[in-house]
Amino acid sequence: MNSLQLDLLNPQQKAAVTCENQHLLVLAGAGSGKTRVLTHRIGWLVAAGLASPYSVLAVTFTNKAAREMKGRIEELLETPSHGLWIGTFHGLAHRLLKAHWQQANLPQNFQVMDSDDQLRLIKRIIAEMNIADDRIQPKQVQWFIGAQKDEGRRAAYVVAGGDWYQETLKAIYSRYEELCQQGGLVDFGELLLRAHELWLNNPELLAHYKSRFTHVLVDEFQDINDIQYAWLRVLTGTELSLTIVGDDDQSIYGWRGAKVENIQGFELDFPNAETIRLEQNYRSSANILNAANAVIANNNGRLGKDLWTDDADGEPIRLYAGFNEQDEARYIADEMKRLIEAGTSPTEIALLYRSNAQSRVLEEALIHMQVPYRIYGGVRFYERMEIRNAVAYLRLILNRQDDASMERIMNVPPRGIGNKTFEALRIMARDQGCSLWQAANLALENNALAKRAANALQAFVDLINSMDSEVLGYDDLGEMINYVNQHSGMIEHHEKEKGEKGRTRVENLNELITAAQSFTSELDYDNNAELLALFISEASLDAGDAQADEFEPSVNLMTLHSAKGLEFEQVFLAGMEENLFPHKMSISDIGGIQEERRLAYVGITRARKALTLTYAESRRLYGNETFNSLSRFVKEIPDGLINEVRLRSTVSRPANFGLQQQMAVDDAGLSIGQRVEHAMFGEGTIVNAEGGGAQTRIHIAFDDGNVRVLMLQYANLQPL
Ligand SMILES: Nc1ncnc2c1ncn2[C@@H]1O[C@H](COP(=O)(O)OP(=O)(O)OP(=O)(O)O)[C@@H](O)[C@H]1O
Ligand SMILES: [Mg+2]
Numbered sequence: 001m002n003s004l005q006l007d008l009l010n011p012q013q014k015a016a017v018t019c020e021n022q023h024l025l026v027l028a029g030a031g032s033g034k035t036r037v038l039t040h041r042i043g044w045l046v047a048a049g050l051a052s053p054y055s056v057l058a059v060t061f062t063n064k065a066a067r068e069m070k071g072r073i074e075e076l077l078e079t080p081s082h083g084l085w086i087g088t089f090h091g092l093a094h095r096l097l098k099a100h101w102q103q104a105n106l107p108q109n110f111q112v113m114d115s116d117d118q119l120r121l122i123k124r125i126i127a128e129m130n131i132a133d134d135r136i137q138p139k140q141v142q143w144f145i146g147a148q149k150d151e152g153r154r155a156a157y158v159v160a161g162g163d164w165y166q167e168t169l170k171a172i173y174s175r176y177e178e179l180c181q182q183g184g185l186v187d188f189g190e191l192l193l194r195a196h197e198l199w200l201n202n203p204e205l206l207a208h209y210k211s212r213f214t215h216v217l218v219d220e221f222q223d224i225n226d227i228q229y230a231w232l233r234v235l236t237g238t239e240l241s242l243t244i245v246g247d248d249d250q251s252i253y254g255w256r257g258a259k260v261e262n263i264q265g266f267e268l269d270f271p272n273a274e275t276i277r278l279e280q281n282y283r284s285s286a287n288i289l290n291a292a293n294a295v296i297a298n299n300n301g302r303l304g305k306d307l308w309t310d311d312a313d314g315e316p317i318r319l320y321a322g323f324n325e326q327d328e329a330r331y332i333a334d335e336m337k338r339l340i341e342a343g344t345s346p347t348e349i350a351l352l353y354r355s356n357a358q359s360r361v362l363e364e365a366l367i368h369m370q371v372p373y374r375i376y377g378g379v380r381f382y383e384r385m386e387i388r389n390a391v392a393y394l395r396l397i398l399n400r401q402d403d404a405s406m407e408r409i410m411n412v413p414p415r416g417i418g419n420k421t422f423e424a425l426r427i428m429a430r431d432q433g434c435s436l437w438q439a440a441n442l443a444l445e446n447n448a449l450a451k452r453a454a455n456a457l458q459a460f461v462d463l464i465n466s467m468d469s470e471v472l473g474y475d476d477l478g479e480m481i482n483y484v485n486q487h488s489g490m491i492e493h494h495e496k497e498k499g500e501k502g503r504t505r506v507e508n509l510n511e512l513i514t515a516a517q518s519f520t521s522e523l524d525y526d527n528n529a530e531l532l533a534l535f536i537s538e539a540s541l542d543a544g545d546a547q548a549d550e551f552e553p554s555v556n557l558m559t560l561h562s563a564k565g566l567e568f569e570q571v572f573l574a575g576m577e578e579n580l581f582p583h584k585m586s587i588s589d590i591g592g593i594q595e596e597r598r599l600a601y602v603g604i605t606r607a608r609k610a611l612t613l614t615y616a617e618s619r620r621l622y623g624n625e626t627f628n629s630l631s632r633f634v635k636e637i638p639d640g641l642i643n644e645v646r647l648r649s650t651v652s653r654p655a656n657f658g659l660q661q662q663m664a665v666d667d668a669g670l671s672i673g674q675r676v677e678h679a680m681f682g683e684g685t686i687v688n689a690e691g692g693g694a695q696t697r698i699h700i701a702f703d704d705g706n707v708r709v710l711m712l713q714y715a716n717l718q719p720l
Contacts, residue, residue, distance in 0.1 A: 009033070009040065016276045017041045018048075019243075023273035025266060026245040029307040030292065030605035031283030034245040035565065038219050039069055041243060043076035045215055053077060055214040057235075058086040061223065065565055066091065085213070089228045090188055093195035094537060097186070098523060103202045104194050107184040109399050109533050112540040116388065117404040118142055118187050124407070125175050128430050129168075136168060144169045145176060149189030150257030152196060152227045183401045183435060192227045199234045210239055220565060221246030221266070225257040233269065242270065248303045249296050252561060252599050254591075263303070281307050281605075283567055285314025288611050291637040292604040298636055299594045315610050316643035319576075319634065322616040323672060323688045329365035330687060330701055331645075332572050332614060336371045336555055337705075339570055346372060348569035349555040352603050354581040359557055362574060366555070369705060376558035386494065386505040387539075390512055393484045394536055397468050398529055400437040403429070407436065413493035416456035421449060437461075463487070472528045477516035477535055480528075485509050515539075560603045571607035576615040577628035600633040613642075670712075675720040676700065681708060683720065 006014055013033050016026050017040045028034050042058060045051040053073075060066040066087045074080055085092065094112065097104045113121070122138045122145075148158060155174035160166035180186065186194065199206045216236050218224070221244040224232075236242045244266060251260035259265075267273060281289050289309050296302070322328025332351060340346055351362060351373075359375060366373045389412050392405035400406075411417040428439040428448070440457055443449050449457065467487060471480045485491050494505040516535060525531045556568065560581075575581055581600070586592030604611060613634055618627050634642075670676065674686050684702035689712075696712040710717075 006040075006044070009037070010278075010280055012276055012278050012280075013037050013040075016278070017044050019274060019276065020050075021272070021274040022241045023266075023270040024241075024243040025263070025273050025275045026243070026278065027247070027263070027275060027303060027305065028245070028278035029247055029281065029305045030250060030601065031281045031289075031567065032278035032307065033280075033282055034247070034278065035065070035069075035219055037278070038217050038243070038245050039072045040076070042073055042215075042217065046077055051215045053079070053084055055212060056085065057092070057213045057216045058084075059089055059092065059216075059218045059232075060086065061088065061220040061565055063088055063091060065219065089224075089231070090191050093191040093231075095523065096195050096198060097191065098534075098537070100198060100202070100205060103205055104198050105181075106186065106194070107399070107401075109529070110184040110186050111395050111399060111402060111405075111533070112191065112537050113180075113185045113187045113404060114388075114540055115142070115188075117185070117408075118145075120407055121179060121185075121404050122172065122176065124403075124426065125172050125179070128426065129172065129175070131168065136165070136172075141169060141172050141176075145173050145187075146189050147257060148173060149187075149193045150225045150227055152193060152230055154193075179403065183403050184399055185402065185404060189227075192231065196227055196231045196234065199231065206234065209235060210237065213240055215241045215243070217243040217245075219245055220250075222248050222251040222260050222263055223253040223258040223564075224262050225253075225259060226262075229259075229262050229265070247305075249299070249305070249598055250564065250602050252564065252595060252602060254595050277305060279306050279308060281309045281311075283608055284309065284605060285311050285609060287313050287316055287641050288604060288607050291317055291611070291641050292601050294638055294641075295597060295604065295633055295636045296601040299597050301594075317637065317641050318610070318612040318645050319642050320612065320614040320645045322614060323618070325361050325575075325616040325619045326365070326673065326685070327687045327701075328574060328614050328616040329361045330368075330707070332362065332574060332612075333365035333369040333371055334705075334707070335572070335612065336366070336570075337369050340371065340555075344570060346553045346555045349572075350563065350566070350568040350570070350606060351555060351557045351572045351574060352560050352563050352606065353557075353574045354560055354583055354599075355575075356559060358575050358580070362557065366557075372552050372554040373557050374554040376556050376562055384505075384508055386490065386508050387512055389490060390481065390484060390488075390509060391536055391539060393464075393467070393488050394471075394480070394532060396437075396464055397471055397484075398533055398536070400464075401435040403436045406440075409488070410436075410460060413489045415460060415489075416452065417460060418453065421453045421457060424449065472532070475528060477519055477531060478513045480532060481513045481516045485513070560599045563606050564602055567606055567608055569607075569609045570612075571603070571610070572612045572614065573603050574614050575619075576613045576631040576634050577619070578631055579626070579628050580619075581631050581633070597633065600631075612645075670698070670717065670719060676717040677720055678702070678710070678715060678717055681706075684708075 006017065009017060013036070016024065016037045026034055026037055038058065042056050045056065046053055058069060060069055070084060070086050073084065073086070087095070097106060097110070101108050101110060119138055119142055122141045126136060126138060126141070148155070155170060155177050158170045158173065160170040180190065213235070216232065218232065232242070246263055248260050248263055251258060254260070267275070284292070286309050289307060293307060320328070320331050322331055336349055339349060353359060353362070363373065389409055392408040395402045395405040396409065410422070425436050425439045425443060428443060429436050432439065432442065434442070440461055444454060444458055444461065447454070467484060471483050474480045474483065491506055491509060494502045494509070496502070497505070519535050519538065523534055525534060579587065582593055582596035586596050615630055618625060670686060672686055672689065675683060676686060677683050678700070681702045682704065684700040686698055687701045687707065688699035689696060697709050698712050698715070699707055699709050701707045
């Protein structure tokens with residue numbers, strides 16, 4: 001019990017950790033120790049003899065959080081956490097379905113489809129149904145199916161009401177279900193839906209788990225959706241103990257079906273639940289916390305929480321106005337470099353933004369300044385094209401009915417299987433109600449294809465069949481992947497590609513071997529095929545998380561959504577502009593604005609020591625130049641907490657800063673963003689200008705990493 005260090009908790013936290021009530025709600029703001037309480041509570045339950053490590057089920061929001069929690073619980077309990085049921089809803093559902101595939105009406109080797117596979121399948125159905133391209137968007141269908149599943153609704157129960165559009169969506173959903181079932185394919189939403197049905201359809205199994213588990217604990221409860229809540233409720237019923245922790249102010253997944261009302265629902269469903277509020281924030285300096293409190297105070301309908309800190313005011317929040325998005329990015333990269341040189345660990349620095357598309361410019365500046373970075377939740381390893389291809393080979397080897405994989409790699413690398421052959425096979429598969437693989441074999445048997453196409457297809461079929469026997473002969477996952485890399489022709493193919501791109505792809509394929517070698521499964525397996533299937537599933541689930549940490553210490557880039565639950569010493573929030581953040585899609589809708597504001601609250605409260613907000617006065621995004629005004633969320637922060645950073649500290653910002661300066665530079669035949677050469681300092685880019693006429697001073701970001709302010713008249717710049 002000593003190792004639990006209960007004395008490191010404040011009285012409310014302690015009360016939550018040691019609460020003996022059956023149902024407990026911990027409702028508290030950011031950084032108040034909710035996650036810490038959850039972890040300690042598991043430790044306490046075990047130490048107090050109220051639970052065994054194996055009778056606890058804990059749900060986290062990301063795989064990373066699950067891993068962290070497992071680690072901390074191992075520390076607390078001083079035993080390995082192998083076998084603990086700690087994971088995301090998706091991860092836990094997957095584990096259940098793997099263990100009980102028969103009861104779930106799935107083939108044993110069912111595969112998890114990612115969003116790309118899903119989209120490909122939907123496109124195929126749309127084509128198969130002969131729906132004109134402009135009448136329905138595959139992405140909309142994907143969204144529709146996801147939304148239905150989040151609410152626990154199968155196609156048969158969709159009420160379409162005779163309207164063409166709705167009826168078509170329903171029909172596509174229905175066909176989609178059919179094809180997934182046929183191919184043993186399960187998308188992310190399906191994992192949850194099936195896991196719920198698994199309870200409903202198998203009372204004995206449910207009873208088994210009800211008696212196995214004694215305590216269920218859920219982090220980030222505010223972002224739970226209907227099907228997840230339903231799954232939990234069926235499991236816990238009135239028998240099990242349920243602890244939920246959450247913060248209504250951090251509910252940011254409404255667009256994905258999350259319902260903050262589930263917190264209130266919990267209080268209704270479990271009327272005897274005890275509610276504990278935590279009010280002390282341990283994460284952020286007072287300035288940062290006060291800024292966050294001021295922003296979120298503009299939302300209505302909050303459950304209401306006060307958050308205070310013992311911490312000193314700390315540094316003021318910095319606000320930087322970039323002249324354009326390049327200048328904004330350069331400032332951030334510069335600052336990061338400075339922080340790292342002054343001793344801050346790169347891993348303690350985060351750069352958050354509203355939309356993924358913003359990252360490119362930021363990345364370029366970081367590369368330029370040689371600041372190592374990684375994108376958390378961006379183009380992740382398992383989502384890279386070549387990795388998906390390799391995984392598709394593996395899947396097809398395991399399961400020939402996997403049409404999505406077959407589609408993906410039939411002609412990758414190019415082997416002369418053209419669109420016409422694809423089309424013929426699709427039609428055949430539809431007419432015969434069989435898989436593409438079966439259609440391919442049928443077509444070959446019946447000589448249904450032209451000679452060249454038939455030869456190419458035969459070679460592919462033979463390749464997969466021979467891979468099957470070879471690959472599954474290896475006991476080592478790394479060897480399996482290596483075999484596929486070599487014999488599929490992918491390595492050779494990418495080696496022939498010119499330049500950096502091809503090289504990276506080859507490196508990535510090799511990295512997959514490394515990933516496979518270090519893979520260890522928590523689940524049991526009987527043979528090589530099952531081992532491979534476990535690896536593939538893990539890879540698909542992991543695509544939702546960041547790369548491993550074993551790389552060079554790097555600063556973290558991520559969207560605000562991915563930042564939930566995390567904390568960093570230094571946080572930069574880029575693109576603090578109307579239309580960007582709040583996003584223009586949400587700007588005209590009050591509910592939308594409130595969700596954006598919660599996102600701002602999440603972003604601000606990620607910072608421990610320092611927060612820097614930046615925006616660009618003009619921005620080129622998606623090819624258009626726009627002039628956005630400062631985000632309302634910045635304006636909602638009291639003036640006294642913010643310090644506006646002047647351009648490069650040596651120069652104060654003139655009152656008429658802005659477009660006029662662009663003119664001044666234009667007069668001299670130069671423009672912002674232009675590349676120039678200086679006799680002494682070498683090449684650089686004009687990032688700003690101020691003053692006018694003979695007094696014009698221009699700011700140049702030289703390639704040596706310094707920004708210098710020069711008098712235009714004397715600088716003698718050569719345009720490049
Ligand atoms: N009693 C305490 N004493 C010292 N530090 C604490 C205490 N409670 C929590 N902390 C620290 O405060 C930080 C925030 O804690 P934690 O991440 O658990 O908060 P949270 O409420 O889960 O935040 P979020 O809402 O962002 O998920 C962590 O670094 C944690 O270690
Ligand atoms: Mg937390």
